[in-house]
Amino acid sequence: MNYQSAIVFGFNEYAKQIALQIAPEYPSFSVFVMNESEQIAAKAAGFEAALFDLGEDWKLIEEKFDPNSLIIFCALDKDAENVFLTISLRSIFENLPIIALASDHESAAKMKSAGANKVMATQQITANIITEMLEKPTVTEVLHDILYEQSFLKIAQITVPENCFLVGKHLHEIDWGEEFDILVLAIVDHQLSATFSFTSKGHHHHIDPDDVLVVVGYEDSIEALSEAMGVVK
Amino acid sequence: MISRWIVGIAFFLHASPNYRYFKKFIYNLLENSNYPYKKFFDYTMMILIVISVYILVHHVKYEVKPDWLFFNNYVISVIFLIEYLLRLWVYSDNSKAIIEQYEHDLFLQRPFKILTVLHHIILTKTKFIFSPSAIIDLLAIMPFFHEMRLLRVFILFRVFKLFRYTKSLQQFVSILSSKKFEFLTLGMFAGVIITVSSVLIYVMEANNPASPINTLFEAVYWSVVTIFTVGYGDFVPVTSEGRTVAMVIIVAGIAVISFATSIVVSAFTEKLDEIKEDKLIDDVSKIDQFYLICGYTPLAAQVAHRFLKTGKQVVILESNHKKVTEAQKEGFLALTHNPASLHSYHTIRIDFETQVIAALLLEESDVLNVYTALTIREISKSVPLLSILLHHENRRKLALAGINEIVYTQELIGLMSKEVSGRPVAFEVIHALRSENSGVFIEEIVLDTLMANQFFETTRLTMFHKRLIVLGVYKQSSKSFFFNPSNSLLVEEGDVAIVVGTRSLIDEFKSLMRRKKRR
Numbered sequence: 013m014n015y016q017s018a019i020v021f022g023f024n025e026y027a028k029q030i031a032l033q034i035a036p037e038y039p040s041f042s043v044f045v046m047n048e049s050e051q052i053a054a055k056a057a058g059f060e061a062a063l064f065d066l067g068e069d070w071k072l073i074e075e076k077f078d079p080n081s082l083i084i085f086c087a088l089d090k091d092a093e094n095v096f097l098t099i100s101l102r103s104i105f106e107n108l109p110i111i112a113l114a115s116d117h118e119s120a121a122k123m124k125s126a127g128a129n130k131v132m133a134t135q136q137i138t139a140n141i142i143t144e145m146l147e148k149p150t151v152t153e154v155l156h157d158i159l160y161e162q163s164f165l166k167i168a169q170i171t172v173p174e175n176c177f178l179v180g181k182h183l184h185e186i187d188w189g190e191e192f193d194i195l196v197l198a199i200v201d202h203q204l205s206a207t208f209s210f211t212s213k214g215h216h217h218h219i220d221p222d223d224v225l226v227v228v229g230y231e232d233s234i235e236a237l238s239e240a241m242g243v244v245k
Numbered sequence: 246m247i248s249r250w251i252v253g254i255a256f257f258l259h260a261s262p263n264y265r266y267f268k269k270f271i272y273n274l275l276e277n278s279n280y281p282y283k284k285f286f287d288y289t290m291m292i293l294i295v296i297s298v299y300i301l302v303h304h305v306k307y308e309v310k311p312d313w314l315f316f317n318n319y320v321i322s323v324i325f326l327i328e329y330l331l332r333l334w335v336y337s338d339n340s341k342a343i344i345e346q347y348e349h350d351l352f353l354q355r356p357f358k359i360l361t362v363l364h365h366i367i368l369t370k371t372k373f374i375f376s377p378s379a380i381i382d383l384l385a386i387m388p389f390f391h392e393m394r395l396l397r398v399f400i401l402f403r404v405f406k407l408f409r410y411t412k413s414l415q416q417f418v419s420i421l422s423s424k425k426f427e428f429l430t431l432g433m434f435a436g437v438i439i440t441v442s443s444v445l446i447y448v449m450e451a452n453n454p455a456s457p458i459n460t461l462f463e464a465v466y467w468s469v470v471t472i473f474t475v476g477y478g479d480f481v482p483v484t485s486e487g488r489t490v491a492m493v494i495i496v497a498g499i500a501v502i503s504f505a506t507s508i509v510v511s512a513f514t515e516k517l518d519e520i521k522e523d524k525l526i527d528d529v530s531k532i533d534q535f536y537l538i539c540g541y542t543p544l545a546a547q548v549a550h551r552f553l554k555t556g557k558q559v560v561i562l563e564s565n566h567k568k569v570t571e572a573q574k575e576g577f578l579a580l581t582h583n584p585a586s587l588h589s590y591h592t593i594r595i596d597f598e599t600q601v602i603a604a605l606l607l608e609e610s611d612v613l614n615v616y617t618a619l620t621i622r623e624i625s626k627s628v629p630l631l632s633i634l635l636h637h638e639n640r641r642k643l644a645l646a647g648i649n650e651i652v653y654t655q656e657l658i659g660l661m662s663k664e665v666s667g668r669p670v671a672f673e674v675i676h677a678l679r680s681e682n683s684g685v686f687i688e689e690i691v692l693d694t695l696m697a698n699q700f701f702e703t704t705r706l707t708m709f710h711k712r713l714i715v716l717g718v719y720k721q722s723s724k725s726f727f728f729n730p731s732n733s734l735l736v737e738e739g740d741v742a743i744v745v746g747t748r749s750l751i752d753e754f755k756s757l758m759r760r761k762k763r764r
Contacts, residue, residue: 015666016444025636029659034666111665113658114542116683130665137661139547140679142631145650146536146603148553150689150719152525154726155675160660165728168672170630189729195714197745198674208670210685212714212746226674228716230728241281 023050086112091119102127171208194229229242255343272335287638288411288529336373337483381405408605442468449487472498539584541568585617606632611639694738696758
């Protein structure tokens with residue numbers, strides 16, 4: 013799904029970094045804050061921020077954005093406020109993708125219940141990164157390059173089109189590394205479940221249209237595979 | 246002439262590395278509880294004590310083989326004698342004392358007074374000789390004169406020697422000695438009561454032919470047995486006056502017992518935290534390698550949990566006692582010490598060079614983390630330091646404080662947000678791999694020569710082919726990552742393979758890479 017607009021709620025250190033990273037990715041981008049000091053901070057960072065309160069009826073969003081191509085990031089200071097914001101947005105916009113920040117597991121579970129599509133538990137993520145940096149420094153470096161740096165190696169998700177030559181085949185029938193110079197890490201098999209499964213856990217997946225392959229490879233190889241699969245850009 | 250000779254020897258010994266090394270070694274073995282080999286010496290001495298006491302007890306009713314008697318009377322005694330002399334030797338440094346006195350006299354331009362220094366040496370050594378533990382040591386050597394039957398009872402002093410070798414017994418004594426004043430008061434109280442009651446009961450009972458209490462000693466014995474609420478009943482007062490005294494003594498006895506119990510209990514309660522802390526410090530010194538977490542925060546708890554899950558040891562330092570209690574409740578090894586204070590590290594006796602894998606600064610303040618980093622850097626220049634960064638503008642300050650790895654979570658979350666909105670499934674996959682909760686792991690395998698030689702051959706085995714994802718090889722020589730490597734890549738010792746698979750598959754892969762070569 014290609015979103016045209018994005019909104020970040022809040023302007024603390026987390027929200028600021030989110031805004032800095034995602035603003036260039038969307039034609040339309042806005043920041044909503046709860047107080048004037050955050051508004052000033054946002055302005056200093058180069059963002060125009062609108063004020064809101066948790067009792068909003070969100071008419072403003074309906075008027076300014078197309079909810080079908082909008083993505084929301086809830087990054088308010090307090091977990092309780094974030095939960096309330098999430099539930100209030102979900103009550104109006106049933107299908108709106110909401111990504112929320114939570115400090116810990118407990119709040120993350122509440123955000124999920126409130127209707128967030130994806131919750132990033134900051135403590136857990138930081139703990140994972142810290143332990144990985146110390147225990148698996150090479151893995152950290154390689155994953156960081158693949159995910160965030162401008163390296164030629166990329167991770168991508170490719171949705172299998174209707175008339176793709178892969179349809180009907182099993183994952184294990186294809187030597188991905190040999191034939192395409194890519195590695196398939198996981199697959200979202202829509203026939204089996206909506207969540208992904210790692211290819212390392214089993215190869216009994218039958219490739220169907222609309223399945224999503226999560227692949228790692230050089231940009232060119234991924235491009236070549238997408239073309240061969242008949243993916244329309 | 247003699248003085249010059251003595252000073253010459255003192256200088257020679259003081260400058261001799263072998264002599265100093267040997268003395269230091271003996272000191273460590275006898276007195277330094279942190280010395281790793283001391284425990285072997287202590288265990289040996291404890292075994293000797295047990296053997297010696299067993300022989301004594303056994304010898305009361307049974308014959309003991311002459312060899313064992315010889316071993317007990319001479320060998321063990323000689324060992325104890327040597328130990329006693331060594332303790333006396335390491336107690337003070339005579340050569341240092343002589344040199345100090347010599348230099349002092351030289352500075353004041355007066356002749357070296359050998360008698361002054363000898364007097365000082367004798368005084369110091371006498372201090373040792375009259376210390377309670379040295380007296381016990383000396384008495385424990387006494388059975389050496391086994392021919393004197395009465396002196397054989399001194400072998401029991403060997404049991405007291407156990408105090409030297411058992412830390413818990415030493416603690417027990419030190420706890421009780423912290424209540425010296427209370428015990429003295431109790432002793433005086435009990436003494437007065439016993440004296441008064443003994444005299445009273447003697448006066449009331451001794452002249453009565455029906456009374457079993459006829460002597461003052463019997464009166465004292467009766468008083469002691471009564472006041473400490475034992476009451477054997479072998480001596481009982483028969484006169485009304487005597488019985489009246491008995492009733493008063495019985496009531497006083499309850500007071501004495503309660504007083505004694507309360508002193509012991511309060512001594513232990515007061516020292517409980519100290520004892521626990523000592524035990525924890527001991528535990529820390531016994532851990533070979535661990536991660537040191539400075540500051541107990543919710544993030545620190547998560548990090549510690551993850552390390553423990555992977556079998557790594559973690560020690561937490563936190564100045565807030567409440568937080569330490571929380572950490573201990575979570576099952577972590579946490580100590581109430583300020584991680585930003587040098588004194589803490591000296592007390593805990595952490596060896597940064599050998600014990601600490603890395604120190605993690607996880608306080609929710611850049612200021613505190615910088616301060617702690619500088620404290621640790623004072624002790625160790627090489628220990629890896631990792632810190633979280635709260636405010637971007639402080640990054641350089643953290644780097645200047647000697648922190649090797651800086652984790653700026655906010656930036657990571659920003660980068661992740663971009664991923665999660667653009668490639669949500671890919672993000673989920675990487676996140677699942679990192680969190681290690683999905684049963685599939687991403688691992689790095691540092692290849693030794695055997696593994697490097699067998700690397701490609703093993704990846705082609707049916708069980709791994711297409712099931713174990715070899716993401717790539719990180720070449721140490723060129724510091725570059727080779728994705729999806731082919732056979733043409735030269736894999737060498739020290740290179741790192743990154744693989745994705747289930748735990749059992751990865752373990753099997755590692756073991757087969759090694760095993761195949763050995764065949």
